[in-house]
Amino acid sequence: MDPREIALFSRVFHLPAEITMTSVDPSPTELVMGVACQAPCMECPECHQPSARIHGSYQRTVADLPCAGRNVILVLTVRKFVCGTPTCPRRIFTERLPGLVDSYARMTSRLIALVQALGLVAGGQMGTRQADRTGIASTPSTLLRHLMQLPAPLTRAVRVLGVDDFAWKKRFTYGTILVDLERRKIIDVLPDRESATVEAWLKEHPEVEFVSRDRGKDFTKAATMGAPQAQQVVDRFHVVKNLSEVLQEILGHCRAEIRQGEAAVSEFEKAAEERARGLPTVATWQQRTPAHVKKAHQARQASRDDRYQQMATLRAQGLTQREVAKRMGMSERAVRTWLKRGAAPTNERHFRRRSVFDPYAAYVLERWQDGIHEARQLYEEIQAQGFSGTVRIVQRFVQALRDKPEKITLAPATGADRxxxxxxxxxxxxxxxxxxxxxxxxxxxxxxxxxxxxxxxxxxxxxxxxxxxxxxxxxxxxxxxxxxxxxxxxxxxxxxxxxxxxxxxxxxxLSYSNGPIEAQVHKLKLVKCSMYGRAKLPLLRQRLLHAA
Incomplete structure (x- = not known):
């Protein structure tokens, strides 16, 4: 490659000064580039004295940011120098490339920064999926390892501190989240909610002037012992919540008093008494008509009613009874009888039909009065006495004893009802x-x-x-x-x-409250749930503090 092409590629790939490209080998999936440092001398990492005496060189392979969907591999030609300082303990050292890659690293600094950003946003598993889509070959463990290498963010002085707990495992283990209420940022996450843990943190931050908390005893004790100079502020939401619990208890005792004067119950009981009726005798007791028989009877009755309407219409038009009978296909006697009645016959059965159940009716009525209302049990008892019928016959007779449900008209519901x-x-x-x-x-x-x-x-x-x-x-x-x-x-x-x-x-x-803390707790839960069981404190804390 001529010098112009080398300079052009170096600018395109943003290589640091004095680092140039020596070769480019593209393929459908990879872009392999040779890179070397052109500095005439290098500083010794021990004595910090420059040296221009080259001992040798070797090649080192690192991954760089992908380009056009292809993995970029940098083949670095790294030189070894001889330190000329007599008192230096290191005789031979390798040149450093701080603007491109760190010592012993397998990725360039800019690729590591991108991987760390993916880890902060998406976590290990989902971050790896996103990295694969962008052409970065990585694993969840590698991504999380680089994420944990991020230095702790610098903490600013906290004047207004918000303290609240969150559940690692609900009803069993809890942690503590600390939020700067002025900046609305998470500043720390503690492994538990013990007062000693929060107290130790507060003693390390004497600049705190206000502490917003709930009414829990642990946080009260921690704020009192760890930050005696700070003004404690009870969160208004928790106060209202405690008040609502008290109100619910008071109003629960007032329900009977509020319901006084309502006549709905007495009306219901009165209606129930009105529809109560006595049991039939053995002579009048008959089984309830099956539902399908009732439906068939209703269909036939509807047909007869329609025929009577047609008959009355024809008679009103001046036709004689004989002409009506001939036109409708009925006997003249039937037409005369229907018109005389003024309605179609109902054909209801007004007599009691005999049944194999009759000899056992008295026994069943006696057992019913004793409180035995299950048809299956009554059937088994009379079957032992010689009853030859089916359980369905017993069920029909028993159903006739049950009160038919009736609709009760009640007054419109009032606030006391609800x-x-x-x-x-x-x-x-x-x-x-x-x-x-x-x-x-x-x-x-x-x-x-x-x-x-x-x-x-x-x-x-x-x-x-x-x-x-x-x-x-x-x-x-x-x-x-x-x-x-x-x-x-x-x-x-x-x-x-x-x-x-x-x-x-x-x-x-004051205007301070735990409202911003609840929002951060929601964010914490979202991050914790997205980490697929790997949400231990160090990783969770790292993601939350750097995301803040």
Missing amino acids: FSSKTATWLFIRDPNQLTTQKQAELELICQRSETARKTYALTQQFMSMLRLRRGQDFELWLSAVEASSIPQLRRFAQGLLKDKNAVVAGLT
Whole structure:
């Protein structure tokens, strides 16, 4: 290759200064390029003195970024130099190529940077799939190994810290995530949620001024012992969640009081009594007509009704009974009888048909009154007495004893009918201006029927207004109102807040909360689930911190 071509290829492939291309060997799948360093001397890595005395050279093969879908292989001609410093412990050293490849590396620095970026974004398995599509030959283990070689990112001073836990395995093992709430970035992930672990981290960062946390005892103790100079802030969401649990308990006890005055139950019982009837006697008891027989009878009755309508129409048009009978293919006597009745005959059976079940009817009625209502059991008992019929016959007779279900007309459902303590809890917590007319009516009904619910709603809205408007200075007034209400559940909730009073007042006053932390926890879970069981702490921490 002439010097112009060498310079052109070196610029195209962005080779560092003094590193030139000596040869190019393309193939359908690979692009092999010879590369050598043209520097006249090289600095010794031990004594840092330059040396121009060449001892020898050897070839080294490294992978580079793919080009046009083909793997690029660099064949480096690496020289060995003799160190001329008498006091240097190393006599022979190999030239370094810091802008292209590190010592002992099998990939160029820029290819390693791309592989690390794929690992951060997609992880091992999915990152390898993406690398294959771009022409990079790699394995999940290689990709993760390069990812773990990334240096820890530099941490900035944290002024407002958010602390929350996440589940390694729900209900068994948990970790801790630390977030800078001002920058909304993850700054560290701890292996557990023990107070000693969080306390040790806080002692290493004395610059923290605010700590936003939930109401858990572990984080409270860690913030108190590890960062006594910081103002603790209770997360408002967790306070409202605790309040909703208390409200659900209160409203659950108020359900009976709210349901008073409803007549739906008594009307139902009255209707049930009205449709209750006595049992038939042995002489009048007959089996229920099978469903398919009823359907056939209804079809025939519909045909007879239609024939009667046709008969009446023809008679109204002036035809005689004989002419009607001839036209419809019926006897004159039948036409005369139908017209005299004014309706088609129903042909219903008004007599009791004999059955092989009759000798055992009295015994079955007695057993029915004793509480035995299963047809199969009754069949087995009378079969032992000599009954020769089938179980289906017994089932038809027993079905005739059962009450036919009837529809009961009830009054329209009210809010008391649909009352649920869980649903009512959110009616109590939400801003009344955001409720629909129907929800407001349900809320008024609850407060009208229960004095306890009315007092609870007033105190709840007072607390929620204080929380929404950041009026932490009104907390003392709310505590006094709760104490005067004589509602034990609310008083217990207020006493719990009073134990953490400073942090609660700060949460009701300042704008900091754990909302950004919940978003980062969601991100953490997404990354952890995508790592196919390899989400141990070092790898998970590496991906989260560098992605942040």
